[in-house]
Amino acid sequence: MSVLAVPRLYFNGVMSNNPATGNNNDQWPVYDFPHAELNWDYLNEQQSGITPENVRDTFPVWARQLRDYVDERGRKWQQCAGEWNYYGDMGWALHHRDLETRVTGTQLAHGTGPVTDDELVKQKAVIDVVGDPFPGNTFHTPARAIDNNPDAFWCTNFYLKKIQIGTVTAPECFVTGEVQPGTYMTSRWLNLQRNLNTDGMRQLAGVGAAMLQACLPKEELRITQGSSVALQALKDKVDNDSTVRGLMVRCVVYLTHYFNLDGFEDCNKIPDLGNRFTAQYSRLVRLWNDELEAGRVPSQNPTVSKVVGTVGLWHQGEDVTSGPCGRVLYPKKKFFGWAPPPSKHEDPVSGWLGSAMVECHKAADGKRYAVIDLGSTIPETDGDALKAQLSKKRQNDAEHGALELVLSTGGDKLPAIPYGQYAKAAYERTSGIVELLIPDAVTDKMFNDADLSLKAAAMPVGDSGDVLTERATVVETDQRSTYLDGDNVTITLHARTKGAKPTEPTTVRVAQYMPDPYPPGESTGGWHLVTLGRALSDYPPAVTFEGGDATSMEVTLTDGTGSFQINRIDDEQPGCPILVFFPGETKVEDLPEEIGPVPSTEGGLSTASASFCCVRVLPRDKPVPTEFRTAVNACTTDSAREHVAWKFLYDRVLYVYDVVYPVMRYVAGLDLGDKTSVDKNIAQIVELADPELRSTDNSTLYMPSSRELSEGKYQVMKLYQWLVENGWKKLPGQSL
Numbered sequence: 001m002s003v004l005a006v007p008r009l010y011f012n013g014v015m016s017n018n019p020a021t022g023n024n025n026d027q028w029p030v031y032d033f034p035h036a037e038l039n040w041d042y043l044n045e046q047q048s049g050i051t052p053e054n055v056r057d058t059f060p061v062w063a064r065q066l067r068d069y070v071d072e073r074g075r076k077w078q079q080c081a082g083e084w085n086y087y088g089d090m091g092w093a094l095h096h097r098d099l100e101t102r103v104t105g106t107q108l109a110h111g112t113g114p115v116t117d118d119e120l121v122k123q124k125a126v127i128d129v130v131g132d133p134f135p136g137n138t139f140h141t142p143a144r145a146i147d148n149n150p151d152a153f154w155c156t157n158f159y160l161k162k163i164q165i166g167t168v169t170a171p172e173c174f175v176t177g178e179v180q181p182g183t184y185m186t187s188r189w190l191n192l193q194r195n196l197n198t199d200g201m202r203q204l205a206g207v208g209a210a211m212l213q214a215c216l217p218k219e220e221l222r223i224t225q226g227s228s229v230a231l232q233a234l235k236d237k238v239d240n241d242s243t244v245r246g247l248m249v250r251c252v253v254y255l256t257h258y259f260n261l262d263g264f265e266d267c268n269k270i271p272d273l274g275n276r277f278t279a280q281y282s283r284l285v286r287l288w289n290d291e292l293e294a295g296r297v298p299s300q301n302p303t304v305s306k307v308v309g310t311v312g313l314w315h316q317g318e319d320v321t322s323g324p325c326g327r328v329l330y331p332k333k334k335f336f337g338w339a340p341p342p343s344k345h346e347d348p349v350s351g352w353l354g355s356a357m358v359e360c361h362k363a364a365d366g367k368r369y370a371v372i373d374l375g376s377t378i379p380e381t382d383g384d385a386l387k388a389q390l391s392k393k394r395q396n397d398a399e400h401g402a403l404e405l406v407l408s409t410g411g412d413k414l415p416a417i418p419y420g421q422y423a424k425a426a427y428e429r430t431s432g433i434v435e436l437l438i439p440d441a442v443t444d445k446m447f448n449d450a451d452l453s454l455k456a457a458a459m460p461v462g463d464s465g466d467v468l469t470e471r472a473t474v475v476e477t478d479q480r481s482t483y484l485d486g487d488n489v490t491i492t493l494h495a496r497t498k499g500a501k502p503t504e505p506t507t508v509r510v511a512q513y514m515p516d517p518y519p520p521g522e523s524t525g526g527w528h529l530v531t532l533g534r535a536l537s538d539y540p541p542a543v544t545f546e547g548g549d550a551t552s553m554e555v556t557l558t559d560g561t562g563s564f565q566i567n568r569i570d571d572e573q574p575g576c577p578i579l580v581f582f583p584g585e586t587k588v589e590d591l592p593e594e595i596g597p598v599p600s601t602e603g604g605l606s607t608a609s610a611s612f613c614c615v616r617v618l619p620r621d622k623p624v625p626t627e628f629r630t631a632v633n634a635c636t637t638d639s640a641r642e643h644v645a646w647k648f649l650y651d652r653v654l655y656v657y658d659v660v661y662p663v664m665r666y667v668a669g670l671d672l673g674d675k676t677s678v679d680k681n682i683a684q685i686v687e688l689a690d691p692e693l694r695s696t697d698n699s700t701l702y703m704p705s706s707r708e709l710s711e712g713k714y715q716v717m718k719l720y721q722w723l724v725e726n727g728w729k730k731l732p733g734q735s736l
Contacts, residue, residue, distance in 0.1 A: 002326065003250045003312030003433075004359045004371040007108045007233040009120065009165075010431050011127050011309050013101025015253050018091045018142075018302035021083035022660040023150040023706065027069045028081050033150050034574040035619055036708040037656055052651055056673045059659040064285050077277035080285055084204075084258055085301045087288070089663045090705040091142030092158060094128045096260070096304045101127050103165065105429060106230035110363040110371070111437065114430055119228040123167060125174055127249075127311070129160045131700030135687070144700045146707055148481040148614040149576040152515055153192070153205065154607045155614040157481045158185035158212055159700045163249055165311075174231060175223050175311075177216030177247060180321045184698045185212040186480040188323040189376045191354040191608045192597045194254055198345035199382040200271065202255075205303075209254035209354070211376045215314040215321035218246040234313070243316050250324075251309025252375040252432065255385055259284070260304050297666045306385065308375065308431040317501065319494045319561065324373070325476040327452060327499040329356045329468035330609045333602055335456050337390040337401065339381035340423070349388055352598050353377050353467050355609060356454060358405065359499065360438065360447050368438040370405055370414060370447070375432030377454075377468070378422050387423050390456040390467075402457050405436060406466070407450035412439035448498060469603065473497045473583040475508050475557075475611050483695050484543065484568060485618045485711050492563045493555065495583060501560035509586040510564060511552040513578045513595060514539040526596035526607065527578050542575025542617040543567060552588055571620040581611040621712025624652060628716045629731050638728040645728070646675050649720050653713045654678070657704045682721045689714055 023031040028046075032039040038059070043050050050058045063082035070076050080086070094101035103125040105114035131141035143160040165175040179185075187210035194209035195202050218238050225231035237244050259268055259280045267283055270276040288298045319325070331352045339345040354376040362368050378387050391401035401419035414436045420426060421434050438447065454468035475495045482489055495506045513527035516539070530541040530550050543566040545553035555564045566579070582591065592605060599606045628648050635641040650658075650673065657664070658672040670685075671677040678685070689709055693702040703709075719731060 001313065001315035001318060002324065002357075002359065003248050003310040004357070004373060005313050005315070005361055006110055007106065007230055007237070008310050008312040008433075009103050009230055009234075010105040010107070010114055010429070011101055011251070011307075011311070012104045012428050012431075013094060013127075013307055014096050014099045015101070015305045015307045016091075016093050016096035016302045017145050017256075017305065018088045018300055019085060019145060019147075020088040020090055020661045020663060020706070021085045022063060022081075022662070024083050025151045026083060027079065028067075029151075030063075030081050031150070031660060033708070034576065034617075036706075036710065038660070052655070055655055055659055060662060063659075064288055066281060066285055075274045077274040077281075079277055079281040084281070084284065085303075087298045087300050087663050087666060088302065089142070089300065089667055090144045090146060091302075092129070092145040093143060094307065095126070096302065099304070100168065101307060101309075103127060107430075108230065108233055110361050110369045110435055111367060118230045119226060120165070120174065120230060125165055126168060126171065127163065127165045127309075128171060129158075130162050130164065131159065132161045134701070135684075141700045144705055146705065148483075148616050149515065150706070152576070152614075153208070154187070154190055154578075155481055156187045156210070158187075159698055160185065160214070161700060163214065163216060172222075173224060174226070174228070175221075175247075177222065178220035179214045180217055182696060182698055183214065183321045183478055184481075185214045186322050187212065188480075189355045189608055191352070191376065191379075193351040193379060194354060194376075195380045195382070196339070196349050196351060196388065197382065198339050198343065198349065200273065201383050203258050203273070203276070204256075206256045206258065208256070209252055209376060211250065211252050211323070213248065213250045213321070213323050215245070215318070216247045216249070217314075218244070221246050234311075237313055245314045245316055245318070247311060248314040248318070248321075249309065249311050250373075250375070250431075251307050253305045253307050255380065255383070256303050256305040258303055259301065261287070261299055261301055263287075300663075300667075308428055310375075310431045310433065320476045320478055322478050322480060323476055324357045325474055325494055325496050327358045327470060327496075328474050329358065329452060329454055329470050331355070331599060331603075331606070332453075332466050332469045335388070335390055335467045337388045337456075338393070340386055340389040340419070343381055343384070343386055345381065349381060351379060351388075352606070352608075353379070353454075356468055358452055358470075360444070368444075368447075370436040370438055372405060372417075372434045372436065373432060374422055374427075374434055377432065378427070380424075385424055387419075387427060389419050389423075391419065392457060404455040404457075406453045406455050407442065407447060408453075409446040409450040412441040414438060414442070470498075471583070473502065473506060475506075475581040475583045477581075477613050480613050482613055482615045483618060483707065484566070484615055485620075485691055485695065486568075488565050488567045489615075490563050490565050491579070491613060492561065493557060493581065495557045495560045495562075502557070506557040506560070506562075506583060507585055508555045508557060508562070509552050509582040509584075509588075509591070510545070510555055511580050511582065511588075511591050512541055512543065512545075512550060513580055514541065515576060515578070516594065526594055527580070529591055529593050530577075531593070540573075540575075541569065542573065542577045543615060544569055552591065566615065568617060568620075571622055573617070574619045575617045577615050577617070579613050579615060580605075616708070618708060619710045619712075621710040624710075624712040625715040625719060628652075628719055632719075632723070633730050641723065641730070642728040645720055645723050646678075649678075649716060653716055657706075661704065661706060679724050682717070682724050686714075686717050686721050689717060
């Protein structure tokens with residue numbers, strides 16, 4: 001089922017992403033993100049001159065200063081510790097300036113291909129996302145993109161309230177729907193070899209791509225079809241088909257560009273990466289300093305990525321809303337191929353394909369189609385987004401570079417997928433969806449029982465050519481990003497065997513991995529299994545499973561669903577563990593010790609192909625409210641209590657959000673270092689920092705946007721609110 005069923009809409013355009021990068025640690029570990037504090041030990045080692053007493057004035061200046069950096073390959077450049085978007089607001093959208101994401105085609109039946117004469121295409125319909133409305137009005141916050149672990153690349157979460165389709169002037173006029181309550185989009189199948197970068201012009205995450213998915217339940221869905229045949233078909237299914245739960249939206253984000261501000265065009269064309277970074281950062285820092293000196297708001301510098309996607313039907317039984325949980329093919333071997341003409345790169349290319357999804361669908365005339373989602377599968381070779389041609393020699397021929405979907409049960413071959421069906425033009429037309437007519441000799445049972453694989457012709461002599469192979473059982477969760485701010489949390493898993501709910505109980509081993517290097521470090525690249533010996537000292541666990549084991553536990557899923565509980569080890573031992581799911585009778589000794597960005601062995605796991613969830617174990621900071629109460633109540637006058645309370649609140653709670661995420665001061669009109677501003681807004685600050693908005697609602701309203709405020713520090717904010725509202729009188733009792 002999923003978006004691979006019909007009818008479906010195709011869209012194409014851009015995503016803008018506006019993160020605050022002061023916490024990234026890509027070059028220098030200035031941020032102790034497990035504790036949500038500055039890394040004071042590191043700052044002292046660097047003789048930065050930054051202290052808790054002067055941090056508000058000194059850290060932003062230091063974060064904007066250029067300094068030398070040498071990467072692991074010996075390349076040198078200058079950049080600032082605040083990185084490329086120090087003043088970002090964590091927002092994301094499917095537009096950037098005058099660039100929109102538009103509906104580009106529709107498909108009503110299998111085997112027919114997309115058409116471009118639907119009213120949605122004629123009206124240049126746009127698709128976009130919005131966040132939750134502010135309390136008491138209809139103005140929406142931006143959707144928010146937040147890293148569960150700000151030092152890592154494998155779990156970025158895209159929080160949103162609604163997805164809408166309309167026109168530029170009436171953005172909701174065709175479709176508006178709220179996402180399934182409590183859910184969010186998250187970066188699935190994050191492939192860091194998605195762009196082979198043969199021209200050397202991709203920077204940072206410009207080589208990567210991720211798949212995002214969300215579902216819109218029919219209860220909160222409005223479709224105004226007008227004269228659109230495609231919308232009428234979707235509306236009929238949603239209104240009248242009991243197997244349909246609503247709409248599903250799936251997209252792929254790729255080819256990310258940095259430094260998109262006006263005036264950076266010449267910097268962005270510099271061929272040498274080190275010289276390019278130095279020029280870009282020099283101009284950016286100069287721009288920020290000029291703006292601040294002139295009293296203007298410092299510029300935000302969001303990324304702009306390409307996006308293709310599909311809107312289709314969400315069906316009963318599709319329990320995971322944020323990603324595929326069906327017949328998924330994962331990387332087995334490296335592919336070999338070429339950058340096609342007109343690319344100037346004439347040498348062979350190689351790498352790992354991304355994952356793919358396959359479903360069998362029957363058309364109205366009884367013909368059956370294998371519908372394959374290659375949206376995340378085939379890499380681009382360069383900045384022109386030309387797809388790699390998986391052929392034995394370089395040819396300007398759409399028929400060469402064929403792929404085959406192979407069934408282990410045999411029967412007649414399915415039609416091949418020639419290069420023309422996965423090349424750039426086709427990919428952008430159908431968002432990577434390919435349909436293959438299934439021969440009559442291949443029965444439904446043969447297809448359903450088969451182990452599926454994707455075979456490439458351009459492999460060494462004697463090689464089977466299987467670049468992707470199916471895992472019989474796929475286990476996923478919608479809790480891809482979990483925040484543990486209490487004693488424990490329960491994670492729910494869903495399993496599918498060859499696309500269907502298992503008929504027998506399913507055993508899953510859940511294993512705890514920690515980032516490698518252990519945080520806070522410089523830009524972690526992989527995961528290390530928590531085991532006895534070296535790993536317990538170098539990679540101490542952040543949680544234990546039921547029964548107290550820190551390495552792994554077995555979970556039994558009945559009727560495709562089951563859950564397990566993880567427990568905090570210590571109130572003051574935060575961390576960012578990754579819990580990886582291994583379906584089947586996996587023994588502890590068979591668990592991989594390390595999992596990296598690409599497979600280390602044939603058919604091995606990577607951070608792109610593993611099924612997992614990330615847990616942010618927040619510090620409890622239990623003693624902090626008591627310390628606050630004691631310090632305030634030790635004062636003998638209201639004015640003394642006011643002074644002590646403010647200094648404690650800023651020095652122990654607000655300072656990090658003031659200097660690491662400075663956007664509030666300049667864009668939101670809330671200066672967290674200014675007592676008058678905080679006192680005036682303290683009721684709303686406390687309301688928006690309610691942990692329920694983060695852990696249960698996954699709301700875009702939650703403050704801080706980085707979603708890392710501890711329970712203890714939240715209680716300090718509530719105590720401060722009481723003091724403001726009660727004239728700085730002595731705090732009563734042990735609770736308010």
